[in-house]
Amino acid sequence: MAVTLKDVATLAGVSVKTVSNVVNGYAFVKPENRRRVEEALAATGYRPNVGARNLRRGRTGFLALMVPELSIPYFGEMAGLVITAAQRRGWSVLIEQTQGTRDRERATVDSLGPHLVDGALVHPEALEADDFPDAEGKIPLVLLGEHAVDVALDRVAIDNVRAAHVAVSHLVSLGRRRIAAIGANPKRGTSSLRLAGYRAALADAGLPSADSLVEPVAKYHRAEGAAAMKRLLAQEEPPDAVFCFNDLLAVGALRSAAEHGLRVPGDVAIVGFDNTEESAFSLPALTTISPDKAAIAEAAIDLIHRRLAGTESAAPRSVQPPFSLEVRESTVVS
Amino acid sequence: MAVTLKDVATLAGVSVKTVSNVVNGYAFVKPENRRRVEEALAATGYRPNVGARNLRRGRTGFLALMVPELSIPYFGEMAGLVITAAQRRGWSVLIEQTQGTRDRERATVDSLGPHLVDGALVHPEALEADDFPDAEGKIPLVLLGEHAVDVALDRVAIDNVRAAHVAVSHLVSLGRRRIAAIGANPKRGTSSLRLAGYRAALADAGLPSADSLVEPVAKYHRAEGAAAMKRLLAQEEPPDAVFCFNDLLAVGALRSAAEHGLRVPGDVAIVGFDNTEESAFSLPALTTISPDKAAIAEAAIDLIHRRLAGTESAAPRSVQPPFSLEVRESTVVS
Numbered sequence: 005m006a007v008t009l010k011d012v013a014t015l016a017g018v019s020v021k022t023v024s025n026v027v028n029g030y031a032f033v034k035p036e037n038r039r040r041v042e043e044a045l046a047a048t049g050y051r052p053n054v055g056a057r058n059l060r061r062g063r064t065g066f067l068a069l070m071v072p073e074l075s076i077p078y079f080g081e082m083a084g085l086v087i088t089a090a091q092r093r094g095w096s097v098l099i100e101q102t103q104g105t106r107d108r109e110r111a112t113v114d115s116l117g118p119h120l121v122d123g124a125l126v127h128p129e130a131l132e133a134d135d136f137p138d139a140e141g142k143i144p145l146v147l148l149g150e151h152a153v154d155v156a157l158d159r160v161a162i163d164n165v166r167a168a169h170v171a172v173s174h175l176v177s178l179g180r181r182r183i184a185a186i187g188a189n190p191k192r193g194t195s196s197l198r199l200a201g202y203r204a205a206l207a208d209a210g211l212p213s214a215d216s217l218v219e220p221v222a223k224y225h226r227a228e229g230a231a232a233m234k235r236l237l238a239q240e241e242p243p244d245a246v247f248c249f250n251d252l253l254a255v256g257a258l259r260s261a262a263e264h265g266l267r268v269p270g271d272v273a274i275v276g277f278d279n280t281e282e283s284a285f286s287l288p289a290l291t292t293i294s295p296d297k298a299a300i301a302e303a304a305i306d307l308i309h310r311r312l313a314g315t316e317s318a319a320p321r322s323v324q325p326p327f328s329l330e331v332r333e334s335t336v337v338s
Numbered sequence: 339m340a341v342t343l344k345d346v347a348t349l350a351g352v353s354v355k356t357v358s359n360v361v362n363g364y365a366f367v368k369p370e371n372r373r374r375v376e377e378a379l380a381a382t383g384y385r386p387n388v389g390a391r392n393l394r395r396g397r398t399g400f401l402a403l404m405v406p407e408l409s410i411p412y413f414g415e416m417a418g419l420v421i422t423a424a425q426r427r428g429w430s431v432l433i434e435q436t437q438g439t440r441d442r443e444r445a446t447v448d449s450l451g452p453h454l455v456d457g458a459l460v461h462p463e464a465l466e467a468d469d470f471p472d473a474e475g476k477i478p479l480v481l482l483g484e485h486a487v488d489v490a491l492d493r494v495a496i497d498n499v500r501a502a503h504v505a506v507s508h509l510v511s512l513g514r515r516r517i518a519a520i521g522a523n524p525k526r527g528t529s530s531l532r533l534a535g536y537r538a539a540l541a542d543a544g545l546p547s548a549d550s551l552v553e554p555v556a557k558y559h560r561a562e563g564a565a566a567m568k569r570l571l572a573q574e575e576p577p578d579a580v581f582c583f584n585d586l587l588a589v590g591a592l593r594s595a596a597e598h599g600l601r602v603p604g605d606v607a608i609v610g611f612d613n614t615e616e617s618a619f620s621l622p623a624l625t626t627i628s629p630d631k632a633a634i635a636e637a638a639i640d641l642i643h644r645r646l647a648g649t650e651s652a653a654p655r656s657v658q659p660p661f662s663l664e665v666r667e668s669t670v671v672s
Binding site: 007049066068073074075076077079080081083084087088091096097098099100101107108111120226230255256258259262281282284285286287 | 341383400402407408409410411413414415417418421422425430431432433434435441442445454560564589590592593596615616618619620621
């Protein structure tokens with residue numbers, strides 16, 4: 005019952021050779037044909053005869069995806085998209101969870117070799133540059149998410165500074181003047197970038213950026229967002245808007261605002277980050293930064309594919325997928 | 339930097355031999371020692387030298403986990419727990435997504451063999467009994483979730499009929515009389531069990547179970563819950579309580595109730611199922627059935643482990659982990 009190359013070719017209306025070229029990652033396929041083949045691959049759920057092909061090429065047929073926690077919706081959604089994108093290339097995906105600790109992240113990165121996987125997508129939170137193994141004889145590694153780590157690897161991440169700037173400028177444009185931030189954490193690279201974007205947007209608007217308005221959190225979980233919001237609301241002069249560094253923190257902030265008897269956005273506007281599915285259904289629905297998660301997954305899988313096929317130049321590539329601001333009820337009354 | 343058996347033994351205060359016995363799944367370890375070793379394994383993030391051990395045993399070091407969609411929080415949370423439980427036994431976990439379609443589920447189950455993985459945890463939604471490959475020469479397979487499929491495999495699932503009965507009886511005990519259900523779907527085994535529990539609880543309370551109060555859905559997503567709730571609220575005599583077959587449907591129902599200007603639970607009480615992290619933070623927080631997800635993951639990994647170690651009898655085992663009702667704001671005003 006397995007889907008064959010021929011089935012895919014028939015559905016796409018192209019030759020078997022063209023399907024094979026796409027599946028094997030060769031560069032010279034007309035964009036229109038590539039698109040049709042990729043749609044047909046998705047529709048049929050085609051899986052290459054991995055065993056035979058991998059033996060031939062000395063490959064394992066596996067990719068690894070390293071994330072902090074799958075129970076965090078952003079990572080659950082990203083993992084789903086990575087698995088889908090990888091499957092179209094004939095890869096199965098191993099998932100490793102690190103809880104975002106440097107020791108676990110280092111142990112995971114150390115364990116990845118060509119005996120285990122053909123490549124890896126790693127989403128580190130605490131790794132430092134010298135934690136990465138020597139590239140010599142190693143598998144292609146793609147970093148997901150922007151980080152301070154200065155290491156010569158392929159990367160796929162949206163522009164976090166700019167995204168944070170867009171989120172905060174949206175609040176400024178609505179007339180908010182005491183804009184707080186929840187999510188500062190010196191150990192997380194992404195946090196410092198979002199904080200920089202927040203501060204830059206305030207500076208550009210001529211607004212103060214008091215340290216008392218920046219709430220640190222240890223984890224990007226709902227409970228931490230709720231606790232941070234409580235602290236902000238206990239201040240003598242509470243904020244009239246809050247930029248949260250992810251949707252979970254924002255969901256926690258929504259709850260604390262409600263428990264405090266405040267209207268959102270009337271009394272305090274709240275913006276999240278990630279556009280997780282949950283954010284569209286919270287009460288009120290969250291305005292949030294929406295990274296193009298499918299584009300992130302596709303770009304990362306594509307990079308590994310090209311590295312293995314040798315169709316990518318030697319220098320590390322940095323891919324910046326687009327993002328947008330989803331404006332919803334937590335900042336604008338509909 | 340890798341953690342050794344010796345490190346684990348030192349931390350647990352037991353001999354290296356005892357740690358080895360636990361890691362290798364031998365039965366005769368004192369419960370107290372087993373507990374200490376398992377805590378030390380978790381704390382250190384110990385990973386057996388999988389390569390060497392697997393070669394010796396003819397194993398791959400991989401398990402497969404088949405789920406419909408990782409972006410559904412229940413599956414994201416379950417996958418996280420399965421990966422953690424598997425890692426303690428030295429397994430890495432491959433995740434396959436099927437979107438819950440029978441074709442994709444069958445293709446996945448067909449592809450699982452001893453060349454690929456040592457065992458598999460499968461969460462089917464549409465598979466029928468004759469879709470399962472002959473057990474002969476195959477790997478240990480554990481079914482997650484209760485299903486109508488009559489196939490001789492190990493299973494791990496809570497008692498869905500009883501859980502639904504508990505949820506609906508809770509609504510009855512609060513004086514609700516027109517209790518609707520959202521989530522009927524004849525293609526999903528779990529749905530028919532929850533529907534049976536719902537009907538039984540109504541019958542036990544002497545309440546009517548009109549067909550008009552049972553809302554079918556194609557998928558267990560938030561948007562479907564919102565749409566189903568809208569249909570219920572448009573009825574001449576709308577319900578005063580709704581039992582939703584998962585938390586996502588309930589989150590959608592909360593939104594439609596709010597858009598309809600109704601108070602929850604004042605005008606309509608809502609109960610979910612799964613106790614996903616989201617349910618504790620929604621406004622209002624959801625009363626929900628809480629399956630012991632960690633126990634489900636542990637039991638499934640343990641079954642595969644014992645099958646491979648030959649310490650389990652030949653007959654298929656059925657393990658029923660516990661569940662509880664988490665009573666929150668969506669049914670009882672705090």
